[in-house]
Amino acid sequence: MIAQHYKDMLSAKSVIRQISEWSTARGQEIGYENVFDYSLGNPSVPCPARFTDTCRRLLADTDPVTLHGYTPTLTLPDVRTAVAQSLNRRFGMDYTAAHIFMTSGAAGALAHALRCVGVPGQNVVTFAPFFPEYKPYVEGAGLTLRVAPPRCADFQINFDALDTLLDENTAAVLINSPNNPSGTAYSAATLTRLADVLRAASQKFGHHIFLISDEPYREIAFGGAEIPYPAKFYDDTLTCYSFSKSLSIPGERMGYVAANPRCEDADSIVPMCGQISRGIGHNCPASLIQMAVKDCLDVTGDLRVYETNMQLIYDELLSLGFTVVKPDGTFYIFPKAPEPDANAFCRKAQKYDLALVPGDSFGCPGYFRMAYCIPTEKVRRSFAALEALMAQEYGVTKQ
Structure with a gap:
């Protein structure tokens, strides 16, 4: 059947x-x-040429068994360390390898993050306009997606609607900045207010409400502006990233989950991701591409x-x-x-x-x-x- x-x-x-x-x-x-x-x-x-050159070098100079073998369950330690150090340099964070888990793109990152913080029957809140695949991602984890209507004047967060959607069954709020499809990036003022709302709601409902921040377009910013980094504003944040857009390698399917070191059970998130991988088949993303992105973290x-x-x-x-x-x-x-x-x-x-x-x-x-x-x-x-x-x-x- x-x-x-x-x-x-x-x-x-x-x-x-x-x-x-x-x-x-x-x-x-x-x-x-x-x-x-x-x-x-x-x-x-x-x-970038550096990515191509790195792949060539790895293929020419690395032992094939090592290069093409299974990676550890929690993914390559030196790659995780390099990702943590890059995020710390760029955004003033204090990640270590223990807070980074490599994934098969942002979709894989979201699949892990949703299961880390939600249990079947809970809900996840997001804001229109939103990437349509959020619905199967969320429902595939046994959760329900609640959508706040758009604030069309500027596509920042509709906070009046958010207040009506958060409840005792809310596991997380899911954001995408810069946003697909609007291209809007959430401002520092928006993220500050969102953090205040989530802290108040977490206290009201007696459990941590996580922020899942989907950031595959982080590097595509216009007018010389820097996109605010949501994890700087709210401790209980899981950042989901993909190299698909920054390095123009969507077919290579490489990204990561970064757990804010101050989030609830921060040291358990990555080991939990290793166990989640066993159930959803997103385990051991490509070893060659993990090694290649390690040398291209600060280029686009x-x-x-x-x-x-x-x-x-x-x-x-x-x-x-x-x-x-x-x-x-x-x-x-x-x-x-x-x-x-x-x-x-x-x-x-x-x-x-x-x-x-x-x-x-x-x-x-x-x-x-x-x-x-x-x-x-x-x-x-x-x-x-x-x-x-x-x-x-x-x-x-x-x-």
Whole structure:
């Protein structure tokens, strides 16, 4: 007998992936260079040469049995030490190897973090707009996802809604800064207030409410701004990270969980992750890639193109009358659709070979996401299609 739950999921596949598949199919008809595919957040810049060179060196010079063997259950100690030292240098923290656990990307990090702090039947609170995969991540851990409605004026936290969602069964609050899909980074003022709310709620309900901070876009920040580090504001924080965006290596599936040394049972979190791995199959992420990222912790790919693309698209959207919050980072922008039904708008966009993702699955109906990790020349060429869409479907011309 098959598992009906997963069969049922076949009828609710990721909207992002569905639109990406449409783009691929359309590209086979007219040439993919003529499809303006803003669907999938797949990094478009090469990984840094240092990462490639490190991999070559490791393959050439490291004993193959050591290089390709199983890593320890708690992952490679020297890599964990290096990650801790990098975070300490950058953010003024005091991690040690005992607080770092390497994972198969941010998804693996979240899978471990959720199980570390929640038990089936509890709830996790997040804020719209949010990454749609949070729902299966959370439900897969036996927890329930509660979503605070968006504060669309700036996409900071809706604190009035948060107060109504926290209760005695809340295990954690899950944040993503900079955010997919809005590109907004939570300000220091927002994080200070969130920490105050969580401390008060933890005292009220008689248990520690954790903050799970999902940070795969941390290095993609615009205007020279530094993204505030949430664990600096709240002790009971588990930070989940991926090298997919900073090093442009999403296919290598490498990230980590970092437990704030001052969180509840801080010294138990990493050993617990080792036991969780036994049950969910995320154990022993690739040894070669663990070793390679160790030497690339303080470098990134050339991420400047994302800010260039953002500014071009932001200016174009404003010139066409869109309501849009300017991103602080990531490679996403999240405008308000020109009609209440963003799904209808995105279907119309496909007639102009524009692949846009409606915001409903992000918990924000009436908005749409553009993932602008595409070549800048293609961004520029897409504007003719966007202008034709707005003129022919909505009677709006560029100002």
